[in-house]
Amino acid sequence: MDRRRSVLAGVRDVAPFLLGIVPFGLIAGAAVVAADLPPELAVGLSVLVFAGASQLAAIDLLGADANAAVVVLTVLVINLRMMMYSASLAPYLDRLSLRERVPVAYLLTDQAFALSVTRFEESADVTRTWYYLGVALSLWTVWQVCTVVGVAVGTSVPEDVPLTFAVPLTFLALLVPAVKNRASAGAALVGGGVALALVTAPFNLGLLAGALAGVVAGLVAERFVGVTPTEAEDGRA
Numbered sequence: 001m002d003r004r005r006s007v008l009a010g011v012r013d014v015a016p017f018l019l020g021i022v023p024f025g026l027i028a029g030a031a032v033v034a035a036d037l038p039p040e041l042a043v044g045l046s047v048l049v050f051a052g053a054s055q056l057a058a059i060d061l062l063g064a065d066a067n068a069a070v071v072v073l074t075v076l077v078i079n080l081r082m083m084m085y086s087a088s089l090a091p092y093l094d095r096l097s098l099r100e101r102v103p104v105a106y107l108l109t110d111q112a113f114a115l116s117v118t119r120f121e122e123s124a125d126v127t128r129t130w131y132y133l134g135v136a137l138s139l140w141t142v143w144q145v146c147t148v149v150g151v152a153v154g155t156s157v158p159e160d161v162p163l164t165f166a167v168p169l170t171f172l173a174l175l176v177p178a179v180k181n182r183a184s185a186g187a188a189l190v191g192g193g194v195a196l197a198l199v200t201a202p203f204n205l206g207l208l209a210g211a212l213a214g215v216v217a218g219l220v221a222e223r224f225v226g227v228t229p230t231e232a233e234d235g236r237a
Contacts, residue, residue, distance in 0.1 A: 006127040010134020013119065017111050018142045024052050025143045029150020031056060035063025039151045046147040050106065050140060054078040057211075070208050077211040085113040092120045092128050100129070107136035187218030 025046075032042035037059065045055050054075040061071045085108055093104060116132045191214020198206030 003127055003130045006130035007134035009119075009126050010115075010131040010136075011138050013115050014111065014135040014138045017115075018138060021052070021111075021139065021142060022146050025146025026150035026153065028052060028055050028059070028143075029147040029152075030154035031059045031150075033151060033154030035059055037062055039154075042147055042151045043144075046144055049075065050143065051075075051079055051109070052143070074208045074211055077208065077215060080215055081110075082108055085110075088117060089113060092117070093132070096129065104129070104132065104136075107133070107140055109136065109139055111139055112136040183218050183221035186221040187214045190214055190217035 028046065029042045032039060032045075041062070042059075045058060049055050049058070057074050057078055058071050061074060086105065089104075089108070093101070096104065112132065112135050115135050116128075119126065119131060120128055191210045193210075194213040195206050195210025198209050200206075201209070
């Protein structure tokens with residue numbers, strides 16, 4: 001399949017997922033306004049980080065005047081899974097030069113990884129790099145537009161209308177679908193418990209500690225508990 005058709009195939013496959021990221025993009029923009037942060041910060045974070053959960057975490061921490069080092073470390077910990085995604089995706093894109101791999105790495109998201117690897121494993125009818133770019137650039141474009149719209153909407157909301165609930169509700173909306181087996185449930189419980197226990201910790205270290213604890217708990221659970229045959233058959237692994 002040529003480049004154009006491969007890109008269009010990626011756009012077509014990701015289209016059903018685009019509607020689902022719209023509310024999260026809007027909230028990522030509105031949350032900046034709710035936290036009394038500069039509106040341009042929303043756009044800057046969206047372009048620089050391009051990762052919904054870590055963007056929301058950064059906004060929450062910046063709004064609470066957290067130490068810059070804590071913000072950066074929290075974002076890095078939340079995005080550690082991208083290292084695993086990269087390792088899994090690399091064999092399919094191993095012919096790319098370093099210059100070509102940079103945009104591929106920048107555009108890597110949960111949806112782009114899942115759709116691309118699934119397509120590459122099931123079929124060889126697309127040019128892999130261009131299919132991936134079709135998926136990833138579609139996600140990037142919708143996310144950026146929704147973030148800007150979210151900022152505009154947030155600035156137009158009267159001050160007596162609370163928007164501070166947006167970030168925790170969005171985290172819950174992201175969390176529930178992610179709990180697919182015992183390992184992910186353990187990670188969610190441990191991470192959330194640690195974050196709540198340390199909610200009064202100095203420098204807002206509770207969120208960072210919770211993220212680290214969740215990652216460790218998930219890895220330990222996968223190592224020692226694993227995935228049951230029932231979970232695998234049900235597609236929850």
